[in-house]
Amino acid sequence: MITKRIIPCLDVKNGRVVKGVNFAGLNDVASPVELAKFYSDAGADELVFYDITASAEGRRLFTDILTETARQVFIPLTVGGGINTTEDFDRVLKCGADKVSVNSGAIRNPELVREAARLYGDQCVVLSVDVKRVDGEFRVFAKGGREDTGMEAVSWIRRCVDMGAGEIVVNSMDTDGVKGGFDLEMLNAVCEAVSVPVIASGGAGCAEDFVTLFKALPKVDAGLAASIFHFGEVKIADLKRIMAENGIPARIV
């Protein structure tokens, strides 16, 4: 049986992991390579590297880090942040990324999804969407959640899937950072609308939140989180064990 994936997300700026981390046994807690190895050994099913630098120098450092990670970590790597053109896809795929996540780049130019899917295959194109409730509807936000696009989220997601997006990361801005659990209502709306894998993001505060997610919404394929893993509030090995104890298919390493 296919397992539910657990995906830590690392924000990288100028070659360093941004959010503070503190693990025993890690020499350099801000080294993306070290942290990626740590998570891979602990049983992470996939990693997301999010490039939050804007400068050319930061971008070069990011691709160096990515290359070094792909040399040492042998689980799927998804890269996001600053992906605006197919050249950006090319740049990170050559450094060892397996999938590329687009967000604002697709909002500015939806054809990017179609073109990238044609060049690299649907499985390579991940659509990431920041969604927030506005006036009773799910609204797509751009630029890291700073700008309301006015677009309704489910129809935007459906449109991108039609153009070739192979996976969807749904990040609920309403539950993000609250640690009160995933946004089941929003995720359900997306799962009912598309037939590609859906990755839940935003709101996980403890292992039980993942159990609730996968039990309530069997169509959700994966759960993504950042700080709860980085701060050690949820340990991936424990999470996998708790999932298995609750009858959720999980890969235990």
Place this chain on the structure above:
Amino acid sequence: MIGLIDYGVGNLFSLASSFAAVGADAEIVSDADGLRRADRLILPGVGAFRDAADKLRATGLDRIVLEQTAAGKPLLGICLGMQMLFEKSYEDGEHEGLGLLKGSVRPIRDVIPTDYKIPHIGWNALRLTQPDCPIFRNIRDGDHMYFVHSYHAADCADSLAAVTEYGGELTAAVWKDNVFGCQFHPEKSGAAGLSILRAFCEVAV
């Protein structure tokens, strides 16, 4: 030396890195001489069957692969590279493969329920149907591997070595004499995947 066959399809960076991680001497080879110098060969592949098969033929390396496997050299096809080992594929029409193994490549939709998502993407457990297959030496029944595919080998009882469950049985690995194939990506399947690559490096020539 392990020859990673480069015929212009996909990126060999992860494969080269994973062989380096198991201490193997791997080299990207793209001509007849390179394939002949290698002790073992890897046939990778991503994308559409027809494009990949056309590119392999255009380089002329299809004939060298057949020549070298006929001489007993171990060959491991990965993902689309495994699918190309078969006689033909029904992905977008009907296309000829290398014919090293009996069987054809068909949509997984044929064997899975309609409410299952396609592609089959993620980590799934292996059930070893030929546990004595040399590349399984360091893994166990039930180990998880990373899959991404919409087609799989069918009518391949002759070489079937492992299956995986996804609402129905999908072909996960095949083996016949010195020809091996993995539908999953061992280079993306963590420690268990690396164990498969290590075992392939140790297959008796």
